[in-house]
Amino acid sequence: MNHVNPGNSSVPTLHDQLCISRNFSHQDHQGSVRTVSSRKVLRCKQALLKLGISRSSFYAKAQKSSRYFDPTFPKPVALGLRSVGWFEDELDAWLDQQAFTSTVGVA
Template sequence: MTSTNQATQPRLLRWKDVQPRVGICRSQAHAMIQEGTFPAPVKLGARASAWVESEINDWIDSRISASRKKAGGVA
């Protein structure tokens, strides 16, 4: 596999890798998934789920953007 193909391949992250990136607990994440405000996981099996890394990164970016807009509007 070339480095170009590796860059375009989706990467799946387990919760232990997602949680430190997003800083919320699992129960909060699941509540936000139900609200449609957090990316839903991909089922890997009966008891295993993972999140698409690019979706997590996009969610983080959207939170940063929303925070900056609020901070900019207040000042």
């Protein structure tokens, strides 16, 4: 089965994307073997549950025009034309930073 994208070899095929999302070693069409680490993407509902904040607070932290804007808040990742997600490890790091800054100065 040929997994090469004939139009543009720099664009990953569906096979490549599946290998990346599952943390597989993959042999590309040129014979190179690469291992890509897996990063889990959470959709909005999952991210809200992880962070424990409301949907409006979630988007307010990401919106530059909001008075609640947080420049350290993780940026969304486009998954398609009308869908986005957030990397779970970035959300975890943001949560850790929030916990650290809220305990600094507490004796």
